[in-house]
Structure formats: structure tokens, C-alpha cells
Amino acid sequence: MEYIDIFITSFKDYARYVGNEVINPHWGNYLYWLIGISLFFYALELIMPWRKNQPKIRKDFWLDAFYMFFNFFLFSLVGYYAVSNVFVELFNDFLALFGIENLVAIEINTWPVWAQLLTLFLVRDFIHWNVHRLLHAVPALWEFHKVHHSVEQMGFAAHLRFHWMETIVYRTIEYIPLAMIGFGIQEFLLVHLFALAIGHFNHSNIKVPLGPLKYIFNNPQMHIWHHAKHIPSKTGVNFGISLSIWDYIFGTHYIPKEGRDEPLGFDGMDKFPENLKDQLIYGLKPHKENSK
Ligand SMILES: [Zn+2]
Numbered sequence: 001m002e003y004i005d006i007f008i009t010s011f012k013d014y015a016r017y018v019g020n021e022v023i024n025p026h027w028g029n030y031l032y033w034l035i036g037i038s039l040f041f042y043a044l045e046l047i048m049p050w051r052k053n054q055p056k057i058r059k060d061f062w063l064d065a066f067y068m069f070f071n072f073f074l075f076s077l078v079g080y081y082a083v084s085n086v087f088v089e090l091f092n093d094f095l096a097l098f099g100i101e102n103l104v105a106i107e108i109n110t111w112p113v114w115a116q117l118l119t120l121f122l123v124r125d126f127i128h129w130n131v132h133r134l135l136h137a138v139p140a141l142w143e144f145h146k147v148h149h150s151v152e153q154m155g156f157a158a159h160l161r162f163h164w165m166e167t168i169v170y171r172t173i174e175y176i177p178l179a180m181i182g183f184g185i186q187e188f189l190l191v192h193l194f195a196l197a198i199g200h201f202n203h204s205n206i207k208v209p210l211g212p213l214k215y216i217f218n219n220p221q222m223h224i225w226h227h228a229k230h231i232p233s234k235t236g237v238n239f240g241i242s243l244s245i246w247d248y249i250f251g252t253h254y255i256p257k258e259g260r261d262e263p264l265g266f267d268g269m270d271k272f273p274e275n276l277k278d279q280l281i282y283g284l285k286p287h288k289e290n291s292k
Pocket residue numbers: 132135136145148149226236
């Protein structure tokens with residue numbers, strides 16, 4: 001019963017939270033930040049496009065716009081937030097069986113705020129880089145990740161085009177390591193928005209010369225190769241989410257030439273569903289081909 005109560009309370013809390021976010025614009029408002037950051041990168045795409053002949057409303061623009069709001073808000077509303085609160089409670093109860101009261105290994109909350117934010121950003125991005133590699137290496141996970149790789153014309157909104165199962169995979173894997181350094185599932189707005197902006201940037205149809213910073217930050221000229229159809233590695237290249245540095249450290253970087261006009265996607269993409277409904281259930285039942 002305790003778990004059902006947590007589920008219902010969390011669900012109501014989140015519904016109230018989303019309602020408040022829409023009605024009350026304020027500086028900590030994720031919805032309006034998402035809209036603002038999206039409009040900023042869309043404006044850059046219109047003013048200084050990298051692929052000048054790509055349509056301004058590119059293929060799947062509206063589908064991806066829907067994915068942005070679905071993955072950023074609605075999916076949580078539909079129950080992920082509630083389910084994850086139940087999971088956390090179950091997990092804590094499970095640990096209590098062994099006399100473990102909390103997982104915190106490093107008391108990070110005594111550090112200066114900037115150091116906490118930087119640590120959260122770095123640790124989380126490195127975990128995500130590893131999860132992203134798994135999404136490519138494990139055939140069952142690759143089936144879900146195909147949604148993100150089914151983009152044919154690249155633009156900022158493709159950033160949040162991904163299967164809802166990815167949220168579950170990322171959040172589940174990051175939970176324990178983040179809990180060990182004292183971060184709960186509460187989010188740090190600044191880190192979240194910074195990651196959101198870099199993610200939009202990576203997928204934007206713009207070219208910004210970063211100089212040596214390209215070895216640290218992911219960027220459109222690098223990430224386009226992550227989406228390229230023809231690459232030498234079967235399990236992918238350039239897995240960076242916010243930072244490119246992990247790919248340079250671990251040797252998974254690949255930029256053979258300017259990738260502006262590279263064909264995007266994966267082998268067998270002609271059989272991949274184009275409509276939202278089929279994409280949402282894609283990968284849940286076994287498929288014959290697992291090609292990349
Ligand atoms: Zn990928």
C-alpha cells in the first residue's frame with residue numbers, strides 16, 4: 001500500500017507541477033527555458049544555416065517538436081516520475097534489509113556550489129557517454145536507439161527525438177553512481193539547462209568554429225558523424241553527449257572530412273516506421289534484423 005500511495009502522490013504532484021509551470025512563467029521554469037533555447041537555435045539555423053538547401057521546416061520537424069515536449073515533460077507526467085519514486089523507495093527498503101541507510105560515499109554537499117555543479121555535470125556526462133555506447137553495442141537497446149538515428153535531415157529538435165525507453169535506461173543506470181556522491185533525483189536547473197543547450201547545439205544545422213574547444217565540447221560538425229549512415233565502426237563513433245573529450249580520451253572520435261552533406265541514418269532504415277505510434281512501441285517486441 002505504501003508504494004501505491006507514493007505512486008498516486010507523485011503522480012498528482014507532477015501533474016500539479018506541470019500545470020504550475022505552464023501558468024506561471026518564472027526563471028526556474030523548464031518549459032519556457034525549453035521554448036526559449038529552442039527558438040534561439042532555430043533562429044541561428046534560419047540566419048546562418050550550414051546546409052543552405054535544407055528546408056526551413058525540415059523533414060520530421062513537427063514530429064521532433066512533439067518528441068521535445070513528450071520526452072521533456074509529458075512522459076514524466078504519464079508516470080515516469082511516479083514510477084521512479086516508487087523504485088527509489090523500493091531500492092532504499094532493499095538496502096535497509098542489509099542495514100544500509102544511504103549510499104552516499106562522498107559528502108559533496110559541503111563543497112562550494114560551483115564545484116558541486118561542475119562535478120554533477122562531469123560525472124553525469126561521463127555516465128551518459130557510457131550509456132550511449134551501450135545503446136549502440138547491445139542489440140536490444142539499439143532497437144530503441146534507432147528512433148534517434150532515424151533522423152534524415154538534421155536540426156536542433158532532433159536532440160530530443162528518442163524512444164521513451166531511453167529515459168528509463170539512462171535514469172536507472174545513473175541513479176546509483178549519482179546517489180553515491182550524494183545527488184538524489186532532484187535536478188540542478190543550471191546543469192540541466194546547460195546540457196539542454198549543448199544538446200540542441202550538437203544537432204543544429206549551423207557551423208560554429210570552436211577552435212581548440214572542439215576537443216572539449218560536442219558540436220554539430222562532430223555529432224553529424226555520429227548520425228552518418230556510412231562509418232567504419234559497426235558499433236558507432238562520437239558518442240559524446242555534452243562533452244567530446246571522452247571520445248578523444250577513449251579513441252572513439254571520428255571526423256574524416258567535413259560531414260555537412262553526409263547521408264544520415266542506418267542500414268535498413270527504409271523499413272523503419274515513420275509514424276509516431278509505431279515508433280513509440282518499436283523495439284518492445286523482437287525484430288529480425290539488428291543491423292547497424
Ligand atoms: Zn547514438
